[in-house]
Amino acid sequence: MVEIRDFRSEDVDEVLSILHACFGPTGLEDVDRVNLLGWHYQFPGGMKVALEKGRIVGFVFAFNSYRVGWITLLCVKPELRGRGIGTSLLRSAIEHLRERGVEVIKLDVEPDNPALGLYRKFGFEVERTLLRLRKKPP
Numbered sequence: 001m002v003e004i005r006d007f008r009s010e011d012v013d014e015v016l017s018i019l020h021a022c023f024g025p026t027g028l029e030d031v032d033r034v035n036l037l038g039w040h041y042q043f044p045g046g047m048k049v050a051l052e053k054g055r056i057v058g059f060v061f062a063f064n065s066y067r068v069g070w071i072t073l074l075c076v077k078p079e080l081r082g083r084g085i086g087t088s089l090l091r092s093a094i095e096h097l098r099e100r101g102v103e104v105i106k107l108d109v110e111p112d113n114p115a116l117g118l119y120r121k122f123g124f125e126v127e128r129t130l131l132r133l134r135k136k137p138p
C-alpha cells in the first residue's frame with residue numbers, strides 16, 4: 001500500500017537518486033540537492049514523496065505562481081510502475097494546488113511520453129505545443 005507524505009530535508013539524497021533513475025542525469029541538468037532543499041523551503045508542502053515499506057518509491061513537485069499551479073518532476077521507480085503510485089502522487093499534487101487556491105494547473109510533457117495517458121485521465125488537455133531552443137553562451 002502506497003503512502004504519500006510531504007518531503008523532508010533528510011529525503012533529499014533518496015529523491016535525487018529516484019529522479020536520476022527516471023529522467024537520467026542529463027534530463028535533470030539543473031536539479032541538485034540545493035535546488036530541492038531550496039524549493040522545499042520556498043514552497044512548503046509542494047514536494048511529495050510516495051513510500052512503500054518505509055522506502056521512497058516516487059516523487060512529485062507542485063508549486064504555484066499566483067493563480068497558476070505547476071506540476072513537475074512526477075516520477076516513480078522504474079520497477080514499481082503501473083501499480084497506481086503515479087496516480088496517487090498526481091492526485092496529491094493536484095489537491096495541494098487546490099488548497100493553494102490556484103485557478104489553473106499546468107505541466108509540461110513530451111508528446112511521446114506515456115505519462116500523457118495519466119494526465120488525460122485526470123482531465124488535462126493540451127494548451128499549446130512549444131519548441132525548446134538552446135545555445136551555449138559566447
Ligand SMILES: CC(C)(COP(=O)(O)OP(=O)(O)OC[C@H]1O[C@@H](n2cnc3c(N)ncnc32)[C@H](O)[C@@H]1OP(=O)(O)O)[C@@H](O)C(=O)NCCC(=O)NCCS
Nearest residue numbers: 022074075076081082083084085086087109114115117118
Ligand atoms: C509517469 C509515471 C510517474 C507514472 O507512474 P506509474 O506509477 O506507473 O503510474 P500509474 O501506475 O498510476 O499509471 C497511471 C496511468 O499512467 C499511464 N502510464 C504510465 N506509464 C505508462 C507506460 N509506461 N505505458 C503506458 N501507460 C502508462 C497509463 O494511462 C496508466 O493508467 P492505466 O493503469 O489505467 O493504464 C512513471 O511512468 C514515470 O516515472 N515515468 C518516468 C518519468 C516521467 O516521464 N514523468 C512524467 C514527466 S512529464
